[in-house]
Amino acid sequence: xxxxxxxSLVVLxxxxxxxxxxxxxxxxxxxxxxxxxGIKMVQVSKELADKHYxxxxxxxxxxxxxxxxxxxxxxxxxxxxxxxxxDAYEIGKLVRQWLVxxxxxGPVIAMVWQGPSAIEVIRKIVGHTLPSKAAPGTIRGDxxxxxxxxxxxxxxxxxxxxxxxxxxxxxxxxxxLWFKDEEIYQYPRDMETNPISQLVDQNGRD
Numbered sequence: 001x002x003x004x005x006x007x008s009l010v011v012l013x014x015x016x017x018x019x020x021x022x023x024x025x026x027x028x029x030x031x032x033x034x035x036x037x038g039i040k041m042v043q044v045s046k047e048l049a050d051k052h053y054x055x056x057x058x059x060x061x062x063x064x065x066x067x068x069x070x071x072x073x074x075x076x077x078x079x080x081x082x083x084x085x086x087d088a089y090e091i092g093k094l095v096r097q098w099l100v101x102x103x104x105x106g107p108v109i110a111m112v113w114q115g116p117s118a119i120e121v122i123r124k125i126v127g128h129t130l131p132s133k134a135a136p137g138t139i140r141g142d143x144x145x146x147x148x149x150x151x152x153x154x155x156x157x158x159x160x161x162x163x164x165x166x167x168x169x170x171x172x173x174x175x176x177l178w179f180k181d182e183e184i185y186q187y188p189r190d191m192e193t194n195p196i197s198q199l200v201d202q203n204g205r206d
Contacts, residue, residue: 001186006118007037009174011163014106021143022109025162028125028139029113033191038112038175038184049100051177052163058089065092067130071148083152095148095157102157110178119171122164131160 001007010029012022030036044052055061065088072079079086083094113122127138130148134141140160151158165171175184 004116005114007112007114007175008119008122008165008171009178010111010113012109015159016161034113034115034118035189037114038179040110041107042110043107044104046104049104053096053099061092061096062089064095065089068148075149077149098157112175112179112184119165126162126164
């Protein structure tokens, strides 16, 4: 892997599999030129889920709580009445419990994608964490509609289909958590071995 490329972990959550969207998700990533270098189906253990969503990541936990509070404010819902607290960190811990329960509920597809600015590109393709705010054309915008309020009301995690690494540091941690070194492969894509002819093919001038 050259210095210009990045790797990102992507996890397709159980409801992505039950809805038959695995192929659609992979197609969208491949269409932009990202390279799939690792993939496997996993029944996630409680131990792995706890490491993936560690309580030690206070900023992440608090961030989930803040998104909930923002969503509640937009809807005019009282978080204290609904959740018993308006503290972002405490709400985030509740959401984390539901995330752990959701990701261990059935098999998931774990993948490692590689390419220039892969993390940012994948986040754009996936869309906003809250599907109700995800733009049309993104995976979440096209295939899901959910909000913090609906999820919290049902005491469940938001059905947003996919987890994708948020930054380079997170990606490195998550990939090492989900994949062994020997489970990640290197191979040339056609565009890498013959980029000029590939572009000609795409533009219909061959």
